[in-house]
Amino acid sequence: MTSELQVFMLPDLGEGLTEAELVNWLVSVGDEIRVDQPIAEVETAKSMVEVPSPYAGTVTVLHGEPGQTLDVGKPLISVLPVGAEVSTGSTNDTPVVVSTGSTNESPVVEPVETQESGSGNVLIGYGTPGGSGTARRTRAPRTAVEPDAQKAADDLLLLRTRVPGKLGAVISPLVRRMAREHGVDLGNVHGSGDSGLIMRRDVEAVIHPGSRQARSPEVSTGSTTERPESRQARSPEVSTGSTDSRTGLGISSRTPVKGVRKAVAATMSRSRSEIPEATVWVGVDATALVELRAGLKKSDPHTTPGLLAFIARFVTAGLKRFPDLNTRIETADNGAQEIVGFAGINLGFAAQTDRGLMVPSIRNADKLSARELDAEIRRLTAVVREGKATPEQLGSGTFTLNNYGVFGVDGSAAIINHPEVAILGVGRIIDKPWVVDGELAVRKVTELTLTFDHRVCDGGTAAGFLRFVADAIENPGSVLADI
Template identity: 50%
Template sequence: MPQVLEFKLPDLGEGLTEAEIVRWLVEVGDVVAIDQPVVEVETAKAMVEVPCPYGGVVTARFGEEGAELPVGAPLLTVAVGSVEPAGSAAESGSGTGAAGAEASGSGNVLVGYGTGAPAVRRRRVRPEGLQAEAAAPVTSSAPVPSVAPVSAEAAGSAVVPGGVRGPVAVVSPLVRKLARQHDLDLRQLSGSGPDGLILRADVESAIRSVAEAPRQAAVTDRAPVRPAGERVPLRGVRGAVADKLARSRREIPDATCWVDADATELMAARAAMNGAGGPGAGPKVSVLALLARICTAALARYPELNSTVDQEAREIVRLSGVHLGFAAQTERGLVVPVVRDAKARNTESIGAEITRLTEAARTGTLKPAELTGGTFTLNNYGVFGVDGSTPIINHPEAAMLGVGRIVPKPWVHEGELAVRRVVQLSLTFDHRVCDGGTAGGFLRYVADCVEQPAVLLRTL
């Protein structure tokens, strides 16, 4: 009486956990030889033909072409043993059935790693006692042997009760090769795969354990070595900023573009604003307030940069309100107060709110609501005497405009070399929300407003 063995999708190496059935190479009722390819699958790495480690008659297939199966899922079942029907012995020229001759299994799963057993011509058979198995997948009445422990010398195959070779603890030749290269005895490993299957991860873990053993032994009698020096705990504001910056670098694929702009006319416009109306005309207009108003105008033209990304939903969320954050350095660390509803404010209103929030930041009286909810950040690092920077985006925002110091530099103005007030502007943006064309358009508009403040009159 033949035994029906189940062949599962093996571990194909490289940490792959699933594969798609591209094409079946055998049908139910076909006779297969040991290591004969039975199915073509596609993984994240390549297309692979998977050989069956058993010789016999295919009694069932699991999964249609196009279906995706996880590693360890059943692929097909094979009846092994003496299954040659009457009259076929003469056809094969031997008194022994081909399926019976190929009853042993090799445990190999990739082409080129077989045992060298002779190929058997595919042919459909319907022997007595196999009609039910050939017509439908194996039920619980079909004996499926359990996985047996295996040694490295056994070439990946094991004998189960009844003298029939069955499923093995190591099916991937890549796993066996890796074990041989590092002199590992597979008999000493416990497999983490289905039915105790030894996976590549199990072998790699054993390799790391062997490599780390000498180092661990060397430090057993010694206390952990910690670098000397002053230790500053990452907690409070500094700790929160550290966590946020680390998360931004971890999650956001950022890019930066920059441009030099002639800020001479902007500085002249600011001087005119502050000189108009006499002593009682109100507070002075700051450069930061002008730049903030320019940002709100640019965001109205390029709303893609006033966004956030919902990671779980895999969606870009375009935000209706513009809540403009600005970086402020304090004794407690870097904070980013937020000017709420900035697009509804004029330059004077934005300036007044920036002044109020800056004073609250210096005195440590900012409320949590004044430090959260920003949709875009303006970073004036020019106050530190530097020209440029590639700042880290204030997560979960999508962009940040950086402004360097405004200094006299040689500049070609109206076709002649002149000394002008020049500033470097940089835009760091989340490349998921827009491409370089949008980011460049935003930055160019900001630069145009800096060079020609009259451009802003269209949006005031």
């Protein structure tokens, strides 16, 4: 039986995304995997997800390295089916085990009918094959020189010397060839590269024990190695070409704009270029709300909502009264525009994470009490900080609430989270002198800032909504009757 490599293409992980960053491999070359086993963690512009394999068998190729951006529809992993053998033929149609980095040409991938079937499980917009699924047969390009059958068999043997589940992996064909020629068992080699990647220096250390310390340490550059002094000579940070031509300052770092940061940049730029925004703000005496929560916490310390949940409850009540701020503008191909209203409120809230600012949304927030809103805020905050939020959780909001007071600031003219039409910011609550009944007193004061799309409403509507929320904070009893 010939080896029909099954090549799994990176699927569309949701909402038509065209690329994803490979964060981490969960399997290694030579591992035996099962259907639906997670094989990689990838980060899209929306979230970080685990990608399951639709195939079972032996991993032969990992098409990419951690940190690399992969295009949707391009190979992610190649799997040799259980029980398959390497073909002994030598024609152009002979399937071979292909490794990334072996040539400058991409492998040719052709569909081939197979009896292998997947589970049919779905991951955000794609399913593993069903009973009549299609696998992939991978062969070398017709213009390339075919490797002989013995070399393919040797390569596969080396792959299978790996201990399943071990982090170490071999990607470079030069490293595998060196190991084969010197009889090195790669399954016993500890890789010094990222995620346990076995480098050339690791194999050389086995071939020539003790020589590793005698030589200057080497630095991996992919398929070859070099000494640090030669790398330093070319490093842009230390060379004469590292000076910025405009400022005359040295360039200390370059950080690619990708993943979540790339998505945020695109959304903010689009918001600024498309939305004629305006901002209104007001100072609010939050003493009554703070005292109300303190009293509730004394009687029920475990289920008392946080202040943000109370304000979220005021916001949903305000949006019911001023629904223009809970809309979206859609533009048709002919340029005609419509203001789209919604039968419900999906309240987004800004949450700071290690991956940047994320805005998950609470579905049907207008139907929830303050306690229920508090539970959802806590749950979704944990989800986004773990990098497990789905595109639906991050992209379905109709209005955003931003508590920038946690950063110790009073106000901010926020950028609207496109395609929404408004965002409400809440500053820190601090003691300030405040006039109450004609007398000066120390009160708990915060500032509310509303940025809105002037195309959907005028200043009167925006001010009416902002005043409603402010009044609710100052006199919370009536709005919170359902908590």
